[in-house]
Structures are given as C-alpha cells and as structure tokens.
Amino acid sequence: NLTARLDETLRRLRGQGKLSEANIAEALREVRRALLEADVNFKVAKEFIAEVREEAIGLAVAKTVSPGQQFVKIVHDHLVQLLGTGSRDIAFATKPPTRVLVVGLQGSGKTTLVAKLGLRYRQQGRRPLLVACDIHRPAAIDQLEVLGKSVGVEVFRGESGAAAEEIARDALDRARGDGFDPVIVDTAGRLHIDAGMMQEVAEVKKAVKPHEVLFVADAMTGQDAVQSAKAFDEALGLDGVVLTKMDGDARGGAAISIRAVTGKPIKFIGVGEKLNALESFHPDRVASRILG
Amino acid sequence: LGAGRRVDDALLDEVEEVLYEADLGVEACEQVLDALREQARAQRLRAVEDVVAVLREELLRLLGEPPPPLLPAGATRPRVIVLVGVNGAGKTTTIGKLAARYGAEGKRVIVAAADTFRAAAIDQLAVWAERSGAEIVRQDPGTDPAAVVFDALTAARARGADLLLVDTAGRLHNKANLMAEVQKIRRVLQRADPTMPHETLLVIDGVTGQNGLLQARGFHAAMGLTGVVLTKLDGTAKGGVVVAVKTELGVPVRLVGVGEALDDLQDFVPRAFVDEILG
Ligand SMILES: Nc1nc2c(ncn2[C@@H]2O[C@H](COP(=O)(O)OP(=O)(O)OP(=O)(O)O)[C@@H](O)[C@H]2O)c(=O)[nH]1
Ligand SMILES: Nc1nc2c(ncn2[C@@H]2O[C@H](COP(=O)(O)OP(=O)(O)OP(=O)(O)O)[C@@H](O)[C@H]2O)c(=O)[nH]1
Numbered sequence A: 001n002l003t004a005r006l007d008e009t010l011r012r013l014r015g016q017g018k019l020s021e022a023n024i025a026e027a028l029r030e031v032r033r034a035l036l037e038a039d040v041n042f043k044v045a046k047e048f049i050a051e052v053r054e055e056a057i058g059l060a061v062a063k064t065v066s067p068g069q070q071f072v073k074i075v076h077d078h079l080v081q082l083l084g085t086g087s088r089d090i091a092f093a094t095k096p097p098t099r100v101l102v103v104g105l106q107g108s109g110k111t112t113l114v115a116k117l118g119l120r121y122r123q124q125g126r127r128p129l130l131v132a133c134d135i136h137r138p139a140a141i142d143q144l145e146v147l148g149k150s151v152g153v154e155v156f157r158g159e160s161g162a163a164a165e166e167i168a169r170d171a172l173d174r175a176r177g178d179g180f181d182p183v184i185v186d187t188a189g190r191l192h193i194d195a196g197m198m199q200e201v202a203e204v205k206k207a208v209k210p211h212e213v214l215f216v217a218d219a220m221t222g223q224d225a226v227q228s229a230k231a232f233d234e235a236l237g238l239d240g241v242v243l244t245k246m247d248g249d250a251r252g253g254a255a256i257s258i259r260a261v262t263g264k265p266i267k268f269i270g271v272g273e274k275l276n277a278l279e280s281f282h283p284d285r286v287a288s289r290i291l292g
Numbered sequence B: 001l002g003a004g005r006r007v008d009d010a011l012l013d014e015v016e017e018v019l020y021e022a023d024l025g026v027e028a029c030e031q032v033l034d035a036l037r038e039q040a041r042a043q044r045l046r047a048v049e050d051v052v053a054v055l056r057e058e059l060l061r062l063l064g065e066p067p068p069p070l071l072p073a074g075a076t077r078p079r080v081i082v083l084v085g086v087n088g089a090g091k092t093t094t095i096g097k098l099a100a101r102y103g104a105e106g107k108r109v110i111v112a113a114a115d116t117f118r119a120a121a122i123d124q125l126a127v128w129a130e131r132s133g134a135e136i137v138r139q140d141p142g143t144d145p146a147a148v149v150f151d152a153l154t155a156a157r158a159r160g161a162d163l164l165l166v167d168t169a170g171r172l173h174n175k176a177n178l179m180a181e182v183q184k185i186r187r188v189l190q191r192a193d194p195t196m197p198h199e200t201l202l203v204i205d206g207v208t209g210q211n212g213l214l215q216a217r218g219f220h221a222a223m224g225l226t227g228v229v230l231t232k233l234d235g236t237a238k239g240g241v242v243v244a245v246k247t248e249l250g251v252p253v254r255l256v257g258v259g260e261a262l263d264d265l266q267d268f269v270p271r272a273f274v275d276e277i278l279g
C-alpha cells in the first residue's frame, strides 16, 4: 500500500530534522502515481502535489510515527480538506415545494438516485413527487414508475409526446395542487457537448426553478470527469454532486477532480442498486480509498 | 501537439499530459513515454511530427491487429453472443444496435432478455427489438436469467436464427454472487454446445478510468472475454484504458458505440482510435 511504499522511499528521512524539497521529491512522485492510478485528473493531481509540496517543506520529521505514515497523513488531510466542505443534504426551501433537478451523463445512475431520494425523503415523513422528464431513453418513464411504486412514492408521468419542460411544468402544478414536497426531477442522460440536449435541460431548469441541481457522476469515471462536471456547472450551475456505484472497486479519484474543478460539495454516494443504498458523503473515507 | 514545434522538455511534458488524459493509465503511459525517450536519446526526434509518429506507432503496436468480424461468413447457426459489463455501460443499447446491423444484412436475429432484475430492463430491450426487427425471448421479471437464456437458445435453434444476442443485467465484478450468476449463463450455453457462447463481449463505458482494467480482469477470469465494446465515444472521453486491457489480457476492442441511435455502432479501427487520442 501507499504507506508501505512511502516508508521505503522515505527511509533516509530517519535521523533528519526536517522535510526538504530534496528528501520528499521521490515521495511526491509516488503520491502522484497513486492519485493517477486512482483516476484523479492529471492537471488536478499536478496542482494538488504542488500544494502538498509547499505544505510539507520545512515540517519537522515526526518522531512518533514512520516517515511514510507522516507523509500519508499530510496528503490524506490535504485530500480531506479539498473534499470536505459544503452542506451534506439538499437545501430545503422555506416555501414548499422544494425542487431538485437531477442531471448527468448517460448511465451514471440518475433515475435510480431520484427514486433513492424519494425513499429517503418519504422516510423523513415528507411526500415526494418524482418527475419522469426523460422522454428519450426507451422505457425510462416505466423504469421510474416501477422504482417509485416499489418504495411507495408517487411518480408524475406527463402527456405522451410532451416536451421535457412541459412535463416539468405540469408536474409542478400537480405538486402545488396536491401538496407534494419535495419535487425530484429525473432527466435524460446527455453529453455536455450535445448542444441540443444541453438546451433541453436548460429549459427544464427554467421550468423547474430548482433549489438544488445535483450532478450525478459514476465513481469509475476517469480523466473526463473534469470536462463533464465543468460543462454542466457552467451550463446550469450545480449545487451538489452525487457519486454513484461506490459499492464497486473504483478508487473514485473523480471525486477529487469534480470537487477541484467545480468547487461544489459531494452530497451523497450511491452504494448499490437497491433503493436504500444511499449514504451521505464521508470525505475521510473517500480520501483513504483514493490513496489506496 | 501542433505542427512545426520543436522537440523539447515542454513538448514531452505536454505529450505526457495528452496520454494520461486519454485514460491510458500509469503503466501504458510509462511504456509509451519510455519508447519516446528511447527515440529522443537516439536523436531520431527532429520535429513534433516525429514524436507523433513514434506515439502512433507505439500505440498501434500495443493495440494489435484490427479484430475479426463478429459474425463471420459461414458461422454455425445460431451464433451466440453474450454481452456483460457493469451497470449503465450500454449493454442493452448495444444489443439493439447489433440486432439492427445484422437484421439489415438479412440475418434472423433473436435477443434474449436475460436482465430479469432491473426495473423495466425487459421493456427497454423490447423497444430495441421492435426498432431493429429482431425477435425477443422474455420471461417475467425475477425469472432465473439462465432459464431465459436456455429458452432463447431453444427458440433460436427451432427458428433457424443466425444470431442470438444475450442481454445481461449490469453487475459489478467485485460482487461474487453476481459474477456466479453470469457464469451460470455461460455454463447453460456450454452444456448445450461446448463452442458456446461464441463471443463474450465486455461493454465498457468510454468515460471509464482505470477501473476498466479491473472490470476486464474480473469478467475475463469469470467468463473468458472475446472482446470489448467501448461505448459513448461520441463524448469527450478517449477510452484509453482499453490499451491496458489488450496488453495485459489480450482482449481486443471489437466495436465502438458512438451515440444513442440504432445505427450508432462502428467497427473498431485502431488507427482512428489512436488519432483521436493524439488529437
Ligand atoms: N451497483 C450500483 N449500481 C447502481 C448504482 N446506482 C445506479 N446503479 C445501476 O446503474 C445502472 C444505471 O442506472 P440508471 O439509474 O438507469 O442510470 P441513468 O443515469 O438514469 O441512465 P440514463 O437515464 O440512461 O442516463 C442501473 O443498472 C442501476 O441499477 C449504485 O450506486 N451501485
Ligand atoms: N452517447 C451515448 N450514449 C450511449 C451509448 N450507448 C449507450 N448509451 C446510453 O447509455 C445509457 C445506458 O445504456 P443501457 O443500454 O441502458 O446500458 P446497460 O449497460 O444496459 O445498463 P444496465 O442494464 O442498467 O446495466 C442509455 O441512456 C443509453 O442511451 C453510446 O454509444 N453513446
């Protein structure tokens, strides 16, 4: 593991007084390698390492832990700091209904997340309405209906042939009329470089006026995480990020990349296909996982 | 890597960035960069064009030959192709595209709805079957997937189908029970005919990072893969992880998904793939 590798790299630190540019250069390369293996974006990793170098130089060599442990702690704490700030649940509106818009690339786990959020808020005693605004994917609306039914949460299905934003508008009328809260809107997966689809989701956003826009990203996403997250943030303004499929063995470096490039907090992680498989985000656990 | 630049450290740094950002991964990047440094030491890099040529050559060498066709001439009937992969990679959509492609060639195609778990998975495949003109074999949700596959094979043989495409549920390779389930599908086919399945394709999402190699290792050990379908290459991701999948496991990319429509499927062309990475 990284600590063991760094112990080896830093063994000549024993008996030295301070961490210096020279004696940690090799260790920093090891850490950069670990970050890249974990899919942290190349430029983000470079910047991160530069910050760690700045922080580490001049520090006294610890007496009570091994040099590897000391160094990993510096890196780990820095990762936690980068990942850590921001609120951990959606922002509930003072005037209901609270409106949540769920967006992201194809297959990232949005529809499943919408239903998971429905269950979560129903268990909190609320009365959520899930809105099926994916008019593109075959059987997407059926999928959300089946999921909603499985957890006793109402799903709004629009008129056949209606545009996504019309469905959103009609759903809000329904929500206000029948006192549903929160309203959670599922949208089709889309590429950030598909102008037509980015236009569609901008229109859905206009219709929904969401209190919370959540970007759903697959934990196994590699270098591209910075591109898509940044583009969605610039197009829509994101309030939070959800990292899905964390029950897999992806290291999850995308969390660092997305956080670094958008500054937005990771609010939840998906840890399974079942609708109760939603956890709040723990930066220290994700940091340890990334470092391997 | 624009034309006319001279070869210096700044350029080599940029090359490193381009390779890493293509999701090639540490091992493959180091391998390619070593080949480049070797050429630099031997004074064979005069201009950026030389650098690009070396990179292209090395990446093509790692990727190997363009793969054989999925449905070769004179293949025994039915040719059985199983698609596996992690959740959301694009298996069901790819089956629709394959059904359309071979349907258009006049082949009789049957699709097996062996994802009996996920909400509306069978309905989703049914839409693709309809659009592509393929026949679908399906059972109620919750049925043993292997039973659906067995049913579908029986139907394919009875109807003289040319091609049987098996859709499976998304599954993470680190889940032993799910991997056992997909191994059972393989066993059912093998028992019916030891040459089956003729192809087992791992569908990998183009945005996947190094986890793609772990996915390939897991599915290859469980199933024996004959190829990879790399999807969503119409996005900005480069899909470079497939280089490591080829060099470590010998599993080649067979097809590329380039969109969500029925005809958005292409044969894998190594040269085009490499040129995309090198920009
Ligand atoms: N293991 C695991 N699977 C998940 C998780 N979240 C979603 N999935 C699965 O991932 C696949 C894709 O999920 P969807 O909810 O359909 O994804 P989507 O973003 O709505 O997909 P599109 O609408 O096509 O863009 C399904 O098989 C889900 O069951 C998770 O946290 N863990
Ligand atoms: N842009 C793009 N989207 C794709 C491509 N292939 C599949 N998709 C989309 O990716 C999403 C997931 O596709 P599916 O076919 O449902 O994936 P799957 O592997 O069957 O998913 P599970 O069965 O839930 O594991 C859908 O929204 C598809 O339209 C592709 O090549 N390009």
Ligand SMILES: [Mg+2]
Residues within 6 Å of the ligand: A110, A111, A112, A134, A137, A140, A187, A188, A189
């Ligand atoms: Mg969806």
Ligand SMILES: [Mg+2]
Residues within 6 Å of the ligand: B091, B092, B093, B115, B121, B168, B169, B170
């Ligand atoms: Mg599927």
